[in-house]
Amino acid sequence: MKDSIIRALKFIGLGFLEPLIRLINKEEPTKNTKEVFRKIIAPVASVFIFVGLWQLGSTALYNIEAEYKIEATLKSQGEAEAQKIKECMESGDPGCQPNTLPSPSQVYASYLTLLEDHRTIAADKKAFKEKTFEMNKKRVKQGKSVITYTGRPSFVDQIKTSLKTVFAGFLLALFIAVPIGVVIGLSSTLRGSISWIIQIFKPVSPVVWLLLVFMIVKTLTKNSEGDSAFIISFISVGLCSMWATLVNTAMGVSSVNTDYINVAKVLRLRPLQKIFKVILPASLPLIFTGLRITLSVAWMVLIAIELLAQSPGLGSFVWEEFQNGAMDSNSKIIVAMFVIGMIGFALDRIMLFIQNLISFEKETI
Amino acid sequence: MAILELKNVFKTYNPAKEYKGEILDNINLTIEEGEFVAIVGFSGSGKTTLVNLVNGLLKPTEGEVIFKGKPVEDTSHERGVIFQNYSLLPWLTVYQNIDMAIQEAFPKASKQEKDVRVKEYIEMVGLTHATNKRPKELSGGMRQRVSVARALCMDPEMIIMDEPLGALDALTRGNLQDEILKIWERNKRTALLITNDVDEAMYMADRIIPLKPGPNATLGPEFRVNIERPRDKTALNDNEEYKKTRLKIIEYLMDLGDAQAAESTATYELPELQPKDFRWDAN
Incomplete structure (x- = not known):
């Protein structure tokens, strides 16, 4: 059982999970703990470090861009406007955020938005198909071209x-x-x-x-x-x-x-x-x-x-x-x-x- | 009647350079039908080149290789070859490797006949249990058995063996020697064995010819092995004829080796030179 799982995992290119499975089966614990660390924990940790560095970088860029934006407003429109923009930024209103490298959490939020967007469009498409199903049947009989979904x-x-x-x-x-x-x-x-x-x-x-x-x-x-x-x-x-x-x-x-x-x-x-x-x-x-x-x-x-x-x-x-x-x-x-x-x-x-x-x-x- | 004749064969790999780097020079050899001839030589003496000339993979630069009265122009199913490194196709199973040879040698036979033949030869070399295995799953001895079966299944009139057992351990080697002899004796094909093992040659062949080491390798005087077949390996060691012939061959080869060694260790007198601005006694 265990061996066949390992073989199957290796076959589909997930061989790095092998030590974890062996560890769960209490096989050579010291060796396999080391292997789990080397093959699973260390790569996962490196991903976290990457995301952390990205967060730091994007924060730094955000600060530079925000400062610049406030300064520019201060010069052109005066103190009151600058203060307004600053408050707007701090409140997190997306309308006045500086345009720079987005942070990991922003990207994740966008990912969710895109998925949500897909669901809406898919539902829309489905509804459209159902609506035009009968009509298309008729049109095919009459020899006319089929109405297709042309949305975004x-x-x-x-x-x-x-x-x-x-x-x-x-x-x-x-x-x-x-x-x-x-x-x-x-x-x-x-x-x-x-x-x-x-x-x-x-x-x-x-x-x-x-x-x-x-x-x-x-x-x-x-x-x-x-x-x-x-x-x-x-x-x-x-x-x-x-x-x-x-x-x-x-x-x-x-x-x-x-x-x-x-x-x-x-x-x-x-x-x-x-x-x-x-x-x-x-x-x-x-x-x-x-x-x-x-x-x-x-x-x-x-x-x-x-x-x-x-x-x-x-x-x-x-x-x-x-x-x-x-x-x-x-x-x-x-x-x-x-x-x-x-x-x-x-x-x-x-x-x-x-x-x-x-x-x-x-x-x- | 001579089945194979080599007349004044000369082979070089770069004929443009006015015959420098010759491999074989002035090779004359006649093999009678049904005879088992062994050629014994040091490694690097041009044995494989000689084999390839006989099987048709190479053409002599000068001279002629004549098989059954006709010059050898190309490879032929009449001459089966057993390579030193087995040369099995790793992506085919034992069955498929042999089947490929049979498909080419007997294109007109029916599917069933071919199948029977493939299985017969697999059985002959004792690999029925490994019919559907790939070469990688087989041991060296088993691989060479497949190679033997592949060469023999085409029913060649002559078997050419290029150090077939060179890479095997001593035990497997002995077994395979017996098996090859058994198969050879069954229908007395002509056989040419190339080897670097005098005992193997003595055990298997009717006639032994040493190949003097290259460059310019040429054949030495022949030694006949007048020992009754089937030969018994253990009894051979006490056979007077065997001992005498073996000693002669080994002495001959040793002399050749010594002569070569003497040539290469010739001392040169070096002039006594010292750099002008670098002296040991810095004064």
């Missing part, structure tokens, strides 16, 4: 859109980079001939890719009614992030252990057999390393691309909040930052999980 997307909706875009981009990268990587890995001539192109395009910024894709997709989708913002952003994400997979696949395929190649030769495997039974399995670890990098790069550039392509998602959420300048905008941006980070971390874990599932080397990093 909630934060959670934005996350979903971003995930959709990043997966589309990731799949695009996968389907382009792996086959090309295998082909150029197999042929040193092709590898040589394409390497310049790869070297030149690899460091190009996501922004430039976006513009390039925009130029092409704009022309191609002129007459169709597709969601061109989505198409542009996912293609750009794919193109930005595929290079790691391409280079890793080519390297993996071209550097397969000569022992395996000799076996393939001695057994006289046919070319396709050789690729699928020897070369691809042997280079799988490197291909997966490439895919993991690709997914994390895709998630990273996605935000920038959404921001510029004005396609819905976390990127545009951040940008809109920044432009909006409402009193809790700053803390909402920080909430988005944490969400982006955590989703990125989760995506990497998922990739690692899949890698462990299919890899013959069975190792965790």
